[in-house]
Amino acid sequence: MSELPQIDKRLAKNIIHIVGSTGTPPEIGCSYFSVGLDSILDAFDKYYFKDLILNGQSTFKLIIANYGYGKTHFLYSIRDLAFDNNYAASYVSLNNNETPFHKLELVYKAIVNNLMDPENKKPENVFNIEKGIEYFLRRWIIKKKEELIQAGLSNDEINKEILNHLNSIKGVENTSFKNAIVNALNALLREDENEFDIIISWIKGEGFFPSVHKKYGILHKIDKSTVFPMIRSLLGIIRQLDYNGLVILFDEGERFSTLGSRAKKEVAHNLRQLVDQCGQSNFKHCLILYANTDENFLTQPDYDYEALKQRLNSYFTEFNPLGTKLNLLHINNSNEELLFQIGLKLANIFEIAEDFTFNETELKTSIKLLVDETMNWQFNEEGLKRFFVKKLIHCLKFIKTYGKYPTEEEIKKIANGEM
Known part of the structure; x- marks a missing residue:
């Protein structure tokens, strides 16, 4: 061989x-x-992971492939590449019951519940893959402590150094989100699991209870109106926890055609918002891929679909990595x-x-x-x-x-x- x-x-x-x-x-x-993916993956690596995303840009790509023809494989390959470049990643399988794209608050929950750090790619973790914001934060504390131990610091010095790092976090759009992350990490540092769980439940969108959460600086519930500020805040936090950015991978698990007309309109509206967010200066260091089985879904007679069609009308190739649409059937x-x-x-x-x-x-x-x-x-x-x-x-x-x-x-x- x-x-x-x-x-x-x-x-x-x-x-x-x-x-x-x-x-x-x-x-x-x-x-x-x-x-058959080497040239495309190399383009993502060179043009995005090592350049545009690293330097503060964000971008959205539509991935087209039939079921069983490699769309999930491609998304996982992108995630592997992201891990190699010190990016956090969240792979979200979309379905009409648990993670419908027409309900943004559930999409947010799926993003934080599937968040992974590059440590998951290590061979020793292959049978113990950990997903979710709670594991993400635990891993950060463990990793930070290991770095400081190797630097020769004592336990007291390590705790002080980590506290200084947490206190230096700034510029996060949503104050409640920032307070939640900082207080959750602080609870881990003090080994207060009960407090950590209380705070994490809010971050994961499991409910807002003023009598419980306000003392941690958490002042509102997470709903459709707060989703984009929360995602932008997640991007800011990830950078300040020493990662290069975030890769979000949406994988359509059920055919778009199974949705009702109202849900289809909501999907288009949310997709258009997401594409537009990637062009905003406050939406930084993020790559978003949305894998779909049929690009003809863009032909629906609706304003948002027409707007999407105009935004996603150029093909991504190794020669044109700025293109917004990648059909896997065309590159194999x-x-x-x-x-x-x-x-x-x-x-x-x-x-x-x-x-x-x-x-x-x-x-x-x-x-x-x-x-x-x-x-x-x-x-x-x-x-x-x-x-x-x-x-x-x-x-x-x-x-x-x-x-x-x-x-x-x-x-x-x-x-x-x-x-």
């Missing part, structure tokens, strides 16, 4: 388990078997070549996970047979990759278990679920 990727065995095992079980991308490690190789290369990369990861070595020539033959069989199935491109990667892992397990490479007939049986 070709040179193996530099990947921890625990992460390799996790990738093989998830991909082989459900065909869905693992939360961490997608970049190790991405194919032919399906056959794409699947073959994915197969080789997953086989490399399998070798690390299973302490196994394939015969390169025979492996390539098996992958090619599986690609050909996959292309005989009628997917209309929806579910193509998901089907292939699940069957591929099955095929690799077959090779390891039986010590031989499957025949063409056995490949057909694997694809049909007959063995």
Whole structure:
């Protein structure tokens, strides 16, 4: 086989388990078997993470891809890249019940409940991924203490240094949000879990109780009218906690067409507001991606849709990273070549996970047979990759278990679920 990727065995095992079980991308490690995305990811890395977002700009991109054709994989790859560049990230799966995009207050809750820091990408954390503002703040305290211990400070000096850092936080738009974050971190420093939980419940949008929250400088409830000030304040806090910015990844889990007409109008209105926010000087250091399965949703006969269509009418490419719309179907190789290369990369990861070595020539033959069989199935491109990667892992397990490479007939049986 070709040179193996530099990947921890625990992460390799996790990738093989998830991909082989459900065909869905693992939360961490997608970049190790991405194919056809290098130039696009490089453009995001160079133009946004290391330049515009780092220097205070914000931007919105619309991502288009069918179900099962890589939109979640792409979003996770962007998140991996964000972690590599010291950005916080929040991946939000949108659905009509828990996180409907037409209800901004629930979208805010989803953002803070899915907030992750770059520590989640470390191999030792791959089976213990922690999401949410509470874990985000706990991790910051732990990380800060470790840094100060390495600098040779005593416990008293460490606490004093962290308090000085918290007291230096300024320029946050929403005073209640700033007070909540500072007091929550202060509670962690004092190991007062009860106080921490009380404050965190407000930050997470779980309710405002004046008799409980006012003593912490929290003066209002979180509702639709306060969502954007809260998000802008979150951006300000993240920067002052030593991260380079925030990446928000919205993944449409249910088709837009299932929404009622009123909800569709609200989605368009909220999207337009979000796009416009990214152009404001007080909305800083943020990259927002919104993944949708059908760009035709912009053709709805409504003012906000027309306004959105005008704002999102240029395509993102490695040559034009300023474009606002990225269709994943337009950037991949032919399906056959794409699947073959994915197969080789997953086989490399399998070798690390299973302490196994394939015969390169025979492996390539098996992958090619599986690609050909996959292309005989009628997917209309929806579910193509998901089907292939699940069957591929099955095929690799077959090779390891039986010590031989499957025949063409056995490949057909694997694809049909007959063995």
